[in-house]
Amino acid sequence: MIRCCSHFESSISNQQSSIDNPLLRLLLPFIIVAGALGAAVYFDATPPRADFTFINRGEVFTLDPQRMSYMQDFRFAYALYEPLVRWNNENDSVEPAAASLPEVSFDQRTYTFHILPEAKWSNGDPVTAHDFVYSWQRLLWPDTAADYSTLLFVIDGAEDFFNWRTSQLASFGVDKSRERANELLDAAKRRFADTVGLRALDDFTLQIRLRRPCPYFLDLCGFAVLHPVYRPCVEGWVLSDSMRQALREHGWAQIEAPPMEARAFISLDPATGRIEQKHEWSRPRKLICNGPYVLDEWRYKRDMRLKRNPLFHRPEMVKNENVQCISIEDANTTVLAYATGDVDWLTDVTAEYVPDMLAERGVYEQRHRAEIDLFLAQGLSLDEALASCPAPQSGERRNIRAMPTFGTEFIQFNCRPMLPDGRKNPFADARIRRAFAMAIDKNEIVNNVTRLNEPVVGSIVPPNSIAGYRAANGVAFDRTRAMDELAAAGWKYDNGMLNNASGEEFPVIDLMYSTRTQRSQWMMLNLRDQWQDALNVRIELRPADPKFYGDSLQYGKFMISHGRWYGDYGDPTTFLDIFRTNDGNNDRGYSNPRVDQLLEGASRELDAAKRFRMLEECERYVMDEEAPLVPICQLVQVYMYEPGRLNGLSEHPRLTQYLWQLESNTTH
Numbered sequence: 001m002i003r004c005c006s007h008f009e010s011s012i013s014n015q016q017s018s019i020d021n022p023l024l025r026l027l028l029p030f031i032i033v034a035g036a037l038g039a040a041v042y043f044d045a046t047p048p049r050a051d052f053t054f055i056n057r058g059e060v061f062t063l064d065p066q067r068m069s070y071m072q073d074f075r076f077a078y079a080l081y082e083p084l085v086r087w088n089n090e091n092d093s094v095e096p097a098a099a100s101l102p103e104v105s106f107d108q109r110t111y112t113f114h115i116l117p118e119a120k121w122s123n124g125d126p127v128t129a130h131d132f133v134y135s136w137q138r139l140l141w142p143d144t145a146a147d148y149s150t151l152l153f154v155i156d157g158a159e160d161f162f163n164w165r166t167s168q169l170a171s172f173g174v175d176k177s178r179e180r181a182n183e184l185l186d187a188a189k190r191r192f193a194d195t196v197g198l199r200a201l202d203d204f205t206l207q208i209r210l211r212r213p214c215p216y217f218l219d220l221c222g223f224a225v226l227h228p229v230y231r232p233c234v235e236g237w238v239l240s241d242s243m244r245q246a247l248r249e250h251g252w253a254q255i256e257a258p259p260m261e262a263r264a265f266i267s268l269d270p271a272t273g274r275i276e277q278k279h280e281w282s283r284p285r286k287l288i289c290n291g292p293y294v295l296d297e298w299r300y301k302r303d304m305r306l307k308r309n310p311l312f313h314r315p316e317m318v319k320n321e322n323v324q325c326i327s328i329e330d331a332n333t334t335v336l337a338y339a340t341g342d343v344d345w346l347t348d349v350t351a352e353y354v355p356d357m358l359a360e361r362g363v364y365e366q367r368h369r370a371e372i373d374l375f376l377a378q379g380l381s382l383d384e385a386l387a388s389c390p391a392p393q394s395g396e397r398r399n400i401r402a403m404p405t406f407g408t409e410f411i412q413f414n415c416r417p418m419l420p421d422g423r424k425n426p427f428a429d430a431r432i433r434r435a436f437a438m439a440i441d442k443n444e445i446v447n448n449v450t451r452l453n454e455p456v457v458g459s460i461v462p463p464n465s466i467a468g469y470r471a472a473n474g475v476a477f478d479r480t481r482a483m484d485e486l487a488a489a490g491w492k493y494d495n496g497m498l499n500n501a502s503g504e505e506f507p508v509i510d511l512m513y514s515t516r517t518q519r520s521q522w523m524m525l526n527l528r529d530q531w532q533d534a535l536n537v538r539i540e541l542r543p544a545d546p547k548f549y550g551d552s553l554q555y556g557k558f559m560i561s562h563g564r565w566y567g568d569y570g571d572p573t574t575f576l577d578i579f580r581t582n583d584g585n586n587d588r589g590y591s592n593p594r595v596d597q598l599l600e601g602a603s604r605e606l607d608a609a610k611r612f613r614m615l616e617e618c619e620r621y622v623m624d625e626e627a628p629l630v631p632i633c634q635l636v637q638v639y640m641y642e643p644g645r646l647n648g649l650s651e652h653p654r655l656t657q658y659l660w661q662l663e664s665n666t667t668h
Contacts, residue, residue: 050305050324052662054345055334058516058546059301059327063282064234065227066139069147069585071566071655072347077224079306079323079659080289084113084132084206087222089650089658092570094218098127098228098290099206101218108213109156115204118313121230122294129200130253131228136198138234139225141188142166143275147584148225148568150577154214154603156197164191172273181273182260203251212604215611216571223568233288234281236264292318292660301327306659319648319663331517338640344664345649346640347657349400350517354638355451357400364396387644398643402452402636406653407566408460408575411440411527412629413559416589420557426491426507427559433627435485436560437475439534440527446633449526450519454633459623460565460575462634465653469572469612472623474631479534486535498537510559512542514549520562523632553587563587564635566655572615573599579622590628594621 056072065077078086086097094101099113119127138144140152142165153159165188172184197209210217220226232239232247237258239247246255260268265278280286287295292314293306306323308315326343328334331350338346349357365372368389375385386398413427413436426432442456457463458474465471486492490500498506511528513520521543528539544552552558565585567574577583580599581591598618605611622628637655648661 049342050322051320052322052345052659052664053324053326053343054347054659054662055326055328055337055343057331057334057348057350058329060304060325062279063287063295064277064279065224065229066135066144066146068224074224075347075657075659076304076306076325077227078656079291079293080287080295081227081229081291082119082127082312083223083227084221085218087219087654087656089652089654089656089661092652092654094222097222109210111208111210111217112201113206113208115206116313117204119290120311120313121288121290122309122311123230123288124311125230125248125251126203127228127290128203128251128253129206130203130251131230132206133198133200134231135228136226137192137196138229140196141275142169144277146225148223150580150583151220151223151225151568154210154212154217154220156209156211157195158197158211161192161196164188169273176270176273178268178270181268181270184273185268185275200253203253213606214603215608216569216573219569219571228290230288230290233286234277235266236278236281238262238264293323296322301329303327318660320660323659329516335640344641344646345662349638349640350519352518352522354400357397358402358452358638360392360395360397361400364392364398367393367396383643383646383649387642400638400640402638403651403655404455404462404653405566405635405637405655406462406465407564407635407655408457408462408631409454409523409562409564409633409635410460410629410631412561412563412588413627414556414561414589415591415628416556419559420555423507425559426489429489430626431485431489432491433630434475434625435482435489435535436531437627437630438478438482438485439531440630440632441477441530442632444530445523445526449522450633452636452638454636457631457634459619460578460629460631461567461572461619462653465567466570466572468609470616472616472619474623475627482534493536496536498535506537507559509537509539510542511539512544512549512552512558512560513562514546515543516546516549524562556587556589561587563629566635570654572612572619573602576615576618576622579618579628588628590626592622592626595626 058072060076061070061073062068063073063076063080065081068074068077082098084097084099085094085101088095098119099115102111102113104111113129115127115129117126121127136152139146140149140158140162142149142162149162153162168184168188172181197211199207201207214220232252239258243255243258260266265281267276268274269276284295284297289295289309292309292312294309295304296307297305304325304327308318308321312318326337328337331352334346335349335351337343371389372382372385375388376382380388392398413433414425415428416425417428419425446452446454446456455463457471458476459471461469461471463471486498491498491506511524513524515521524541528541531537532539553561565575565578576599578585579590579595580586581596595618598614598621602611602614602618605614623631639649641649645664647663647665648658650657
């Protein structure tokens with residue numbers, strides 16, 4: 001693919017240190033007004049404070065794991081559902097979850113998992129191998145329109161089935177009818193069972209046959225989109241008393257499913273033949289899950305509450321009886337809400353004065369450098385060392401922290417031959433893309449725009465993030481060469497205008513960004529100025545709300561846009577696969593046979609070192625020559641929490657934070 005509070009006295013001290021900052025004095029009236037409104041909305045009408053409370057920037061998009069693609073959604077997948085295996089978010093190892101660690105065949109292609117008999121759904125039904133077959137089938141079927149379907153292409157027959165079902169649906173328009181849709185669905189189910197290497201050998205034995213050895217497959221099994229869902233819940237089975245009793249005694253896989261008209265949440269679209277999913281199943285009092293928590297309440301764009309799942313088979317893991325997530329869109333309001341003292345953790349600090357707050361932490365650490373180093377030498381963590389030091393003085397703080405991540409920020413080009421309005425797309429030409437890449441001064445962005453001094457990168461894979469892998473260098477900043485690339489592509493200046501040989505003027509560039517954070521706006525403003533200055537092109541900024549922004553990316557309705565990607569598993573392909581021609585996350589519409597061949601060749605290579613060399617060449621070619629996107633910097637994640645109060649926070653770059661692992665050590 002990335003991605004807390006103090007005691008009352010410390011809160012006042014931290015607020016005062018913020019007010020002492022000149023920039024914050026300018027912003028304070030806005031913060032107070034926005035914060036007062038936000039606090040009234042988010043706190044006054046809420047139930048009693050949960051054991052652990054945190055703030056999410058923005059709303060959760062979905063609680064359907066197969067449809068997830070955003071970090072805030074993944075966080076809830078890990079709380080509500082339990083996968084076959086889970087990641088240890090401290091050392092990046094894999095450990096048992098709903099199943100024991102698998103038996104792996106000698107050829108490393110067959111994985112056999114044994115589901116733990118004590119694993120239960122929140123309605124008391126056992127978790128079975130059939131649940132994983134059904135859930136992974138949902139992820140794979142094109143009907144679901146999941147972003148991560150291609151992750152399962154490592155399974156024998158999965159890619160062929162996906163393409164077959166896609167073709168089957170495409171041909172449906174020739175003979176439209178509900179009966180025909182049912183016939184195609186039945187045929188697809190038979191083909192899946194016969195050709196895809198995913199089998200429930202019995203209720204508690206799951207066997208997976210890979211198309212070839214996959215060194216990261218076990219890691220993949222812990223990723224959010226592969227978490228299981230409960231079929232009768234997802235489909236909304238309308239059951240008679242006798243059917244309900246049979247389901248409880250024998251499991252849903254052993255009884256005949258109700259007819260489609262007796263399923264409340266799915267249907268067959270007679271116009272397309274597709275399975276249509278309604279989303280009411282993932283609401284409070286309907287959602288059945290198998291993880292550490294169950295969904296207690298969800299007030300859209302306000303808050304979400306989870307409570308301990310009494311049937312979870314590892315109750316000792318769960319640190320809190322209940323968890324509250326408060327959704328606040330405005331970046332400044334999140335900081336004020338944190339400062340009230342009613343919040344343990346602010347997950348994503350993006351207020352425009354973050355650099356000033358981080359500078360205040362730097363002042364605090366510098367003043368206590370000797371003490372911190374002494375505590376670290378004694379084996380304490382950095383948070384424990386900070387908590388052991390005296391409280392911050394005016395102009396200092398210790399409740400904010402920037403952490404490096406397994407993620408990259410970039411700008412991306414629409415690489416499709418034609419633009420949505422039917423015009424020829426200039427960015428389909430790699431020379432044009434390289435020209436724009438060469439005209440970007442990335443240091444200008446991280447030093448003077450974001451002011452977080454993030455590491456500037458030329459690769460999509462963060463350098464030194466994967467042992468044994470050498471990241472690409474990328475296109476270097478060189479405005480003279482940028483002009484040469486434009487000329488080579490047939491664009492030259494005539495009377496100050498960039499024209500081609502036919503006298504056509506270079507089109508006005510549509511530069512799209514999401515309004516979710518001001519950071520995106522600042523970066524795009526700076527890039528507009530850099531490109532207009534270096535290339536003398538005309539650029540129009542197009543802000544878009546997050547939902548419209550995502551849809552525009554998916555359907556190629558942009559020329560250049562802002563983007564970021566967090567890796568989902570510990571292998572270079574978690575970044576490089578987004579350049580595959582048909583990958584669900586290939587928003588750029590980029591397609592290159594050589595890239596597809598390099599990735600396919602690497603997937604067949606059994607020698608780990610040789611495989612990495614092939615992936616390195618793939619990234620070098622994409623980043624240095626093709627430039628469908630231009631990496632700007634390695635992302636950092638900024639959290640707010642009080643050291644010594646929040647326990648269980650992982651420092652691993654993947655940013656996998658388990659809500660059941662986090663706790664506040666302060667009695668509220």
